[in-house]
Amino acid sequence: MTTAPVPTGATGLDGGPGPALxxxxxxxxxxxxxxxxxxxxxxxxxxxxxxxxxxxxxxxSTLLNAFSGIVEASGTVTVAGTPMRLGRPxxxxxxxxxxxxxxxxxxxxxxxxxxxxxxxxxxxxxGFLGSMLGRPAMRNNERDRVERAxxxxxxxxxxxRDDGPSAxxxxxxxxxxxxxxxxxxxxxxxxxxxxxxxxxxxxxxILGEILTNLKTPExxxxxxxxxxxxxxxxxxxxxxxxxxLAVADGPPGDIWKDQRVxxxxxxxxxxxAQH
Amino acid sequence: xxxxxxSPEVPKLLADRSLPKLPGVYRQHQIIGVAIFAVAxxxxxxxxxxxxxxxxxxNQWTAYSIAAIGFYWIFxxxxxxxxxxxxxxxxxxxxSAWVTRxxxxxxxxxxxxxxIAATAVFAALIGLATARTGEFYFAIATLAVxxxxxxxxxxxxxxxxxxxxxxxxxxxxxxxxxxxxxxDVFWLFIGLLTLVLVxxxxxxxxxxxxxAIAARxxxxxxxxAGVPVVKTQITLFALGSAAGGxxxxxxxxxxxxxxxxxxxxxxxxxxxxxxxxxGSDSYWGPVLGAAFYVVIPQVLTSLQAYxxxxxxxxxxxxxxxxxxxxIGVGRSVMVTGRHLWQRRTAASS
Numbered sequence: 280m281t282t283a284p285v286p287t288g289a290t291g292l293d294g295g296p297g298p299a300l301x302x303x304x305x306x307x308x309x310x311x312x313x314x315x316x317x318x319x320x321x322x323x324x325x326x327x328x329x330x331x332x333x334x335x336x337x338x339x340s341t342l343l344n345a346f347s348g349i350v351e352a353s354g355t356v357t358v359a360g361t362p363m364r365l366g367r368p369x370x371x372x373x374x375x376x377x378x379x380x381x382x383x384x385x386x387x388x389x390x391x392x393x394x395x396x397x398x399x400x401x402x403x404x405x406g407f408l409g410s411m412l413g414r415p416a417m418r419n420n421e422r423d424r425v426e427r428a429x430x431x432x433x434x435x436x437x438x439x440r441d442d443g444p445s446a447x448x449x450x451x452x453x454x455x456x457x458x459x460x461x462x463x464x465x466x467x468x469x470x471x472x473x474x475x476x477x478x479x480x481x482x483x484x485i486l487g488e489i490l491t492n493l494k495t496p497e498x499x500x501x502x503x504x505x506x507x508x509x510x511x512x513x514x515x516x517x518x519x520x521x522x523x524l525a526v527a528d529g530p531p532g533d534i535w536k537d538q539r540v541x542x543x544x545x546x547x548x549x550x551x552a553q554h
Numbered sequence: 555x556x557x558x559x560x561s562p563e564v565p566k567l568l569a570d571r572s573l574p575k576l577p578g579v580y581r582q583h584q585i586i587g588v589a590i591f592a593v594a595x596x597x598x599x600x601x602x603x604x605x606x607x608x609x610x611x612x613n614q615w616t617a618y619s620i621a622a623i624g625f626y627w628i629f630x631x632x633x634x635x636x637x638x639x640x641x642x643x644x645x646x647x648x649x650s651a652w653v654t655r656x657x658x659x660x661x662x663x664x665x666x667x668x669x670i671a672a673t674a675v676f677a678a679l680i681g682l683a684t685a686r687t688g689e690f691y692f693a694i695a696t697l698a699v700x701x702x703x704x705x706x707x708x709x710x711x712x713x714x715x716x717x718x719x720x721x722x723x724x725x726x727x728x729x730x731x732x733x734x735x736x737x738d739v740f741w742l743f744i745g746l747l748t749l750v751l752v753x754x755x756x757x758x759x760x761x762x763x764x765x766a767i768a769a770r771x772x773x774x775x776x777x778x779a780g781v782p783v784v785k786t787q788i789t790l791f792a793l794g795s796a797a798g799g800x801x802x803x804x805x806x807x808x809x810x811x812x813x814x815x816x817x818x819x820x821x822x823x824x825x826x827x828x829x830x831x832x833g834s835d836s837y838w839g840p841v842l843g844a845a846f847y848v849v850i851p852q853v854l855t856s857l858q859a860y861x862x863x864x865x866x867x868x869x870x871x872x873x874x875x876x877x878x879x880x881i882g883v884g885r886s887v888m889v890t891g892r893h894l895w896q897r898r899t900a901a902s903s
Contacts, residue, residue, distance in 0.1 A: 396764065
């Protein structure tokens, strides 16, 4: 994996605060007159898994969109100390930010292997001239890309599908294929948008195991999800969002006792029940 | 001390020094298909097609096939609807005619190269200028390029001739041999079509195809996966336009004339129909579609008054009933045949 060197003394990996991998300050995203994310500041450390929770429409996915450059956003983001230009997916990719979307984004015209290979950081001899004039070099680099993609498929538990058509995958397998594509890109920061959505308990457990296996002292993970136990098992820290604002940030044990979180999740229901 | 038991997998693993297998698309023997096509075309067509008018149609088919394969790269593979393929054909025709007029007919091949280069560069510039536009605006922009070209070309008289009509273009000439007859030209044109098909095969078996499909089917996700979406689309637009330029140059040298009248909107739609009729998900589709496009109107001339209606009806039937084009029918027949064969062999064993 292409990862930033971890400074000495880094703890992370759920063992306490390591050095900052991603630092976002004052992130705001607006769609017309609607401010989907409002002045959110968050830090992700090396080896840390940050869970993001909140009601529907609270801006969780939009925050991931801002980090992955899919939407225009204001504010500042630095990755391992390097400022990153927002609103450019390619810049985010180059910085090692890789994304898994809420709905599976499988390319059905391509095989499983090709779905994963596309995210390879090895782009040598992959252009037109390379493909036409440098066939042996192109094929050697393709083999390198194949090898890496197969490893990613193995890590994500779908190696058996390999060169098969992606159109025949089940919903759960398509989710894993998306994850394999992100893993293949050697992420420094992995953004997962509701990875357990639509999965049954057994599939969610398997996904949790795969994500736990992915954890390294270098990798930072941001996972948005509605399944609290899934977030609890995976995350060392939880960010709670409501109406575009970050309303709480801390260890899962503390977060679920926080009155603002209780209000955000349960308060209105309790209020409306009383009325 | 007990001897450790070695897993039977270990020696196999240590001995396995094979290189990783490439994706399935690399293992398809497409190049053999192109070779069979070229040999079959060379053996059959010159014997079957003997009249001058039919030879002219046959040569038109090869030229249109190349233009339509170019359009397949732009639209079928990269997913960009460009309405300027005929503009590129026209530009290629003018450039090649100009080169042979200025330098002499013996520079015919240089004319073709100049046509390819000029159209590729021009398309790349259009591609860069429209890189951030959506699909709809790209289509409109390329339509505008064609329309502007049809107005501007007649005014560039030093390049295009009076009223945009270049006449007296020299016939193809290679190594001092002038290709005067339809059959002579056919050998050259089928060679050029085969070369373009070889490029198509190499493209299909390359990372560029994967990037193009990723960019076509879901650009935003492809961008987050590091796929160079804009670069890929511009590359294929330039490549497809270059094929258009080559086709235009071939038509110019075949007919001896190039004019804006022959490369208008109707031919733009015609090239789209070639791809649609043949099948837009394979480079064989345009070749088949071009044959259909060239031959069917000739067959239907006996119906005279009803020709347009019958032709339109046929197109409608093909488009509605055959969404994957004629090539899709062939593919279905092959799959059914394979199933039947497998069932038969299973039953006999």
